[in-house]
Amino acid sequence: MADVAARAGVSLGTVSHVLNHPERVTDATRAKVEDAVAALGYRPNRMARSLAGGRSSAIGLAMTDLSNSLFVDIARGAGEHAESLGMSVLLADGDNELGREVRNLELFDELSVAGSMITLSDEEHMAALVGARSGGRPVVLLNFSAPEAWFCSVAVDNELGGYIATEHLLGTGRTRLVFVGGPEVLRPVHDRRDGFRRALAGAGLVAVDELRPDAINREDGVQIGRRLVADVRAGRVDGIVAASDLLAAGIVQALLAEGISVPSDVAVVGYDNNQAVWDLPVPLTTVAQPGEEMGRRGARLVIDEARTAGHVHEAVLLQPHLVVRASAPHAGARTS
Amino acid sequence: MADVAARAGVSLGTVSHVLNHPERVTDATRAKVEDAVAALGYRPNRMARSLAGGRSSAIGLAMTDLSNSLFVDIARGAGEHAESLGMSVLLADGDNELGREVRNLELFDELSVAGSMITLSDEEHMAALVGARSGGRPVVLLNFSAPEAWFCSVAVDNELGGYIATEHLLGTGRTRLVFVGGPEVLRPVHDRRDGFRRALAGAGLVAVDELRPDAINREDGVQIGRRLVADVRAGRVDGIVAASDLLAAGIVQALLAEGISVPSDVAVVGYDNNQAVWDLPVPLTTVAQPGEEMGRRGARLVIDEARTAGHVHEAVLLQPHLVVRASAPHAGARTS
Structure with missing residues (x-):
């Protein structure tokens, strides 16, 4: 911890505050300490768990269907962001079954993750999720817009x-x-x-x-x-x-x-x-x-909710883009 | 639990034995009880954890690289088998970084999963893994053959x-x-x-x-x-x-x-x-x-090792097959 303090240019007491009472330090100070943690390659199972406020160093991502590459992209983006903070992402595949998705979320809860993300595609899932939510841990919805009063969400338009x-x-x-x-x-x-x-x-x-x-x-x-x-x-x-x-x-x-x-x-x-x-x-x-971006933004929101006392829910809306291939080429392209 | 006993056609005491002392019952009896559990759709966070001998109802799968679809296939096969036993698979992506893969394995260990699978591709990984292994929980190697004295493994030839x-x-x-x-x-x-x-x-x-x-x-x-x-x-x-x-x-x-x-x-x-x-x-x-088959076999081995007192390590070798497309067509096919 002394290494972290030295590298971040702060006192040991400040590092301790970041670890145990993040609400008492400024965002800039927290960022300096987190950068030092990342640069020094501290083991996540000691340092980062503390950063998450005494909870696990892991966040969960319950995915609708791993065979759809969109969810793989989301997982990769979330993993990249978590890794940059010395945290990990636990993944679980729902295989398109509502019951399995809800159980995955319950499992994350039992494992005391710092927070969870879940990809959703319909109102029924949303209702089941609200029912399953417990323990007061942060849950961020991906690929679905939710009322901001309840959850953070990251969706694509x-x-x-x-x-x-x-x-x-x-x-x-x-x-x-x-x-x-x-x-x-x-x-x-x-x-x-x-x-x-x-x-x-x-x-x-x-x-x-x-x-x-x-x-x-x-x-x-x-x-x-x-x-x-x-x-x-x-x-x-x-x-x-x-x-x-x-x-x-x-x-x-x-x-x-x-x-x-x-x-x-x-x-x-x-x-x-x-x-x-x-x-x-x-x-x-x-x-x-933009699957990777959805994962990154979701991970950022869930970690913020886990760490920040005054966290305010956000509904992020990302833009899709067209990829032109042979089944509908550009105007003027040869079509046969 | 009475429902399970009735459906399996065994006494309550036998169900309890299966849950708490699986080594005291025959494989056939255990299979009957597990079938009843699956048929009745018991919640994994109560029943199946017990089935795993008091440990978590989850097994972990630390993957080399989620962007390679082989690992997605492995995850899907493992998930399918675990689900059939009322258990869950927790996934973690190593993104081709050895340090991250080892940390994922440590994370599973901290979460007290019933056992873990890890995909490996070289001797260096193997050495790091042996070093990281702790807690005595089962670890099964996927996509890599290991000395049977140490681990179960499922590889492709x-x-x-x-x-x-x-x-x-x-x-x-x-x-x-x-x-x-x-x-x-x-x-x-x-x-x-x-x-x-x-x-x-x-x-x-x-x-x-x-x-x-x-x-x-x-x-x-x-x-x-x-x-x-x-x-x-x-x-x-x-x-x-x-x-x-x-x-x-x-x-x-x-x-x-x-x-x-x-x-x-x-x-x-x-x-x-x-x-x-x-x-x-x-x-x-x-x-x-055969990625899905590798995942299924791996999950079966790790669950067996977690539950069975007299578990014997196995090294399973699966066969690959050729998929012929345009870059090297069959003899006699038009090639331009």
């Missing part, structure tokens, strides 16, 4: 994502568009649909159709793709905005199997920039979410 | 992987082969190189060259690719076996940039079936490892 996907298709001359969504209870799907409608309205157009499969997996996409074959052949549909890459991958697969050309006959934009569909013969144009 | 990659190239008429490896301290790289040599020897051939970049990342591959341009143009090299997909991706990228055709001029086989390189213009033929 899904309405904007739906908008830029649709604008891209309109900008390449496609006008007969279909949105393929999913259960309306999934708020990201709902918001992406709203963005789709706003872009169409801005161009003075209306949707050819809005489809709502029971789920947003690849197999659902295959079913939808088969249903769209006749409309595409007849020229009634020339562009598709799908609410997930898994859906888009299934749709493209079904269309190609019927001899339809993507993007010549119909352009397709997915959502997620999901590596799980990387082996598609026609690489997907998609809306990418 | 890397020598066989190098062999089948090379055999595939030989089977498509390529005879002027280069192996691109990495530091010899990385045992998987070393073993894959041995498999490459065995296949060549079996065909009465010798390697044109064996290259050894300092690391096995994409940028290393780009450097190697540039060095190989002249040899490929001169017809001195017609096939490349790379020790990782990241290397292979860099090599292909550098060759394409120089106007060389893959696979017409030179065929390339990678290793890992890594989703991180999915956006390559020429999809990679690669050697895939």
Whole structure:
């Protein structure tokens, strides 16, 4: 601890304050001491636990589904930030099962982590989470906006994502568009649909159709793709905005199997920039979410809530961006 | 607990034995009780912790690098097996830093998990691990073979992987082969190189060259690719076996940039079936490892070691398989 004090240029008493009563020091002093801790490579299981106010040096991240690379990105961003403070991130995969996600959160609580992050995708999860929350430890919601009175949250603007996907298709001359969504209870799907409608309205157009499969997996996409074959052949549909890459991958697969050309006959934009569909013969144009940034911001908020007496909840909204590939190329690009 | 006894068809005393003295009951009885626990969906934070002998209901998995999809597969397999027993898997990402991996293992230990798994790739890691191991909790090594006297381990046969990659190239008429490896301290790289040599020897051939970049990342591959341009143009090299997909991706990228055709001029086989390189213009033929199976077997071994008095260490060796894509197609396939 003397090393830390010397390096930070503060007294031993100040280091002790940072460790035990962080609310009594200024942010600048705390930052100096934390930098010294990081530079000296102190073992997290002694120093950083103290930094977190006597609790564990770990924060938890309960993920919806590790097979979606968005959650891997979130985990990496959170890990990077925690590591820079000498802390660790414990991860748990919910495998898309609500019960398992809630149990993961309970597990973090039992392990006395400094705080937890959980990725959410619908209101039902949100309700279960509020019920499961206990022990007064900080919980930050990721990929979901929550009332600030309850939680900090870091979300991506899904309405904007739906908008830029649709604008891209309109900008390449496609006008007969279909949105393929999913259960309306999934708020990201709902918001992406709203963005789709706003872009169409801005161009003075209306949707050819809005489809709502029971789920947003690849197999659902295959079913939808088969249903769209006749409309595409007849020229009634020339562009598709799908609410997930898994859906888009299934749709493209079904269309190609019927001899339809993507993007010549119909352009397709997915959502997620999901590596799980990387082996598609026609690489997907998609809306990418800033997963690492979401993880970093979430970790910063949860650690702040764990350490700072006067912590104020924040709802952070990040912006998605378009990644253009072959399934919906730029205007003027060769499409066959 | 009465529900469990009724469903399993045993007495309350037997259930208690399973919970507290598993060594006093037969495996069959324990299996019956565990099945009943799983069927009744008992909360892991009460029942399953007891099943693990008074320890936590969680097992830990310290991963080398979450951005390599192999480790995601391992995590998913381990999670599936643990979940079937009402337990949970805590994950931690080492981000390719030895210090962080060891700290993750220490963290699991502090959290009193029932046992841990750690993925390893070299002898240095192995030595650090033996040093860090404490508390007498089970540790199972994944992706690495260890002396059975010390640990259980689940590995994939890397020598066989190098062999089948090379055999595939030989089977498509390529005879002027280069192996691109990495530091010899990385045992998987070393073993894959041995498999490459065995296949060549079996065909009465010798390697044109064996290259050894300092690391096995994409940028290393780009450097190697540039060095190989002249040899490929001169017809001195017609096939490349790379020790990782990241290397292979860099090599292909550098060759394409120089106007060389893959696979017409030179065929390339990678290793890992890594989703991180999915956006390559020429999809990679690669050697895939059974990641989910590795995770399932590892979880089974670590839980067995935590619960069973007479546990005997096992070294499990799984087989890889070839995934054929455009960078090295089947014999007779169109290659341009």
